[in-house]
Amino acid sequence: MKVFAVVVAFLVAVATAHESCYSQVDQACSKINSKPGLDQELIPCNATYGHINIVTKDLINFANTHIVRSFEYLLMATHYGNYQMNRAGFEKLFRGLSDEKWHEAIELIEQITTRGGVMEFVPPKALNGVEKTNNVYQLYEIQSVAKALDMEKKLALEAFNIHKEASGRSEGKHDPEISSYIEKEFVHDHAKTIRKLAGYVTDLKSILSGPDGSLGLFLFDEYLQKQ
Amino acid sequence: MKAIVAGTLLLCTFALVKGEELQCSHKQEELKTDPNWTDMKHSCINSMRTQIQAELRAAMQYLAMGAHFARDTVNRPGFAKMFFEAASEERQHAIKLISYLLMRGELISDVSTLIDSYIGVEKTEWESGLEALKNALQLEAQVTKKIKGVVKVCEDQPGPNDWHLVDYLTGEFLEEQYKGQRDIAGKVSTLSKFMDKHGALGEFLFDKKLLSGEL
Numbered sequence: 360m361k362v363f364a365v366v367v368a369f370l371v372a373v374a375t376a377h378e379s380c381y382s383q384v385d386q387a388c389s390k391i392n393s394k395p396g397l398d399q400e401l402i403p404c405n406a407t408y409g410h411i412n413i414v415t416k417d418l419i420n421f422a423n424t425h426i427v428r429s430f431e432y433l434l435m436a437t438h439y440g441n442y443q444m445n446r447a448g449f450e451k452l453f454r455g456l457s458d459e460k461w462h463e464a465i466e467l468i469e470q471i472t473t474r475g476g477v478m479e480f481v482p483p484k485a486l487n488g489v490e491k492t493n494n495v496y497q498l499y500e501i502q503s504v505a506k507a508l509d510m511e512k513k514l515a516l517e518a519f520n521i522h523k524e525a526s527g528r529s530e531g532k533h534d535p536e537i538s539s540y541i542e543k544e545f546v547h548d549h550a551k552t553i554r555k556l557a558g559y560v561t562d563l564k565s566i567l568s569g570p571d572g573s574l575g576l577f578l579f580d581e582y583l584q585k586q
Numbered sequence: 587m588k589a590i591v592a593g594t595l596l597l598c599t600f601a602l603v604k605g606e607e608l609q610c611s612h613k614q615e616e617l618k619t620d621p622n623w624t625d626m627k628h629s630c631i632n633s634m635r636t637q638i639q640a641e642l643r644a645a646m647q648y649l650a651m652g653a654h655f656a657r658d659t660v661n662r663p664g665f666a667k668m669f670f671e672a673a674s675e676e677r678q679h680a681i682k683l684i685s686y687l688l689m690r691g692e693l694i695s696d697v698s699t700l701i702d703s704y705i706g707v708e709k710t711e712w713e714s715g716l717e718a719l720k721n722a723l724q725l726e727a728q729v730t731k732k733i734k735g736v737v738k739v740c741e742d743q744p745g746p747n748d749w750h751l752v753d754y755l756t757g758e759f760l761e762e763q764y765k766g767q768r769d770i771a772g773k774v775s776t777l778s779k780f781m782d783k784h785g786a787l788g789e790f791l792f793d794k795k796l797l798s799g800e801l
Contacts, residue, residue, distance in 0.1 A: 406658035440688040478653035
């Protein structure tokens with residue numbers, strides 16, 4: 360009995376010390392002449408736990424980068440859709456990447472809110488110091504694939520960085536839910552996309568080294584249409 | 587412009603095939619003047635370009651609405667789902683307008699300035715689901731008004747009325763706008779009736795109905 364009382368006292372002490380959701384609710388419920396919980400916000404009753412706070416800013420930046428990339432890929436796709444370029448395969452490649460980034464941005468927002476975070480819509484760091492000139496997205500075939508390869512690598516490294524932040528076990532920055540999420544949703548897919556684009560650059564390079572690349576580009580575009 | 591093209595060509599040459607020249611560029615067929623098949627007028631094209639931006643801005647605003655209702659302390663997954671879907675729909679509208687311009691032989695140049703490098707959002711928090719739905723209705727009404735503006739420009743421009751585009755905008759876009767607006771207006775009515783006597787419970791039930799697609 361005594362032991363029980365000590366344990367209960369200990370538990371109560373721990374609960375109040377950590378401002379638990381329960382203790383706040385309990386307080387709110389026991390207030391006389393006031394409706395439970397209406398006069399105060401139940402601050403600890405949110406979805407935040409673990410070390411999500413360390414990576415929330417990075418996840419927000421990552422989501423904003425995806426939105427910007429999505430629009431950039433859309434412009435690249437648009438360029439290949441005009442009658443002069445007339446490369447339906449390249450258009451499809453970049454539209455696909457644009458769609459992918461857009462949907463990943465939405466999934467990232469959902470992930471941020473799943474862990475109790477608040478999405479902020481701000482320009483991503485990737486835009487810092489980048490001056491937009493008029494023809495950045497109006498490129499020749501091999502140039503645009505090379506640009507996409509660079510963009511994907513940057514995204515992959517940003518994912519690595521978030522993973523690193525969330526997996527510092529010894530420094531107490533351990534959040535396996537985030538590191539696993541990054542691995543599952545991004546890391547492996549990035550590797551595949553990067554390998555695919557690098558392969559395209561290899562093919563385009565050999566195709567364009569010949570006496571007339573235009574026929575080769577036509578055939579390569581036809582190949583891309585079927586992917 | 588020329589310097590950049592030259593620069594990238596140079597990069598192609600040096601970085602990829604040490605010494606050997608890589609043939610990156612090819613003959614471009616300029617079919618703008620002879621035969622004169624691209625007949626869209628500047629004012630009309632520009633208003634279409636502005637409309638593409640407007641659709642993307644609406645997409646971003648819906649994204650912010652989805653993000654708000656997905657929060658743990660807001661917890662309205664049905665609203666979040668509806669707004670995320672609306673965001674993707676607005677983006678599709680922008681893509682449809684781009685495809686139209688491409689079909690008419692436009693967007694040969696100045697593609698990079700078609701979309702701002704960053705599109706911000708105006709509002710990121712809402713008092714209630716009802717407020718957000720009313721906001722969404724406003725947003726749709728604004729988009730509709732802007733489409734009508736594009737129609738007007740493309741009808742009244744100096745030179746012939748651009749019948750085909752005007753028909754496409756009225757037949758496809760306005761049709762979708764009016765149907766979408768009616769849908770949201772209906773939802774606003776239902777939700778405010780739900781909430782009249784039941785308040786929070788009304789919003790809770792409405793949200794679950796949205797989530798399961800029963801509304």
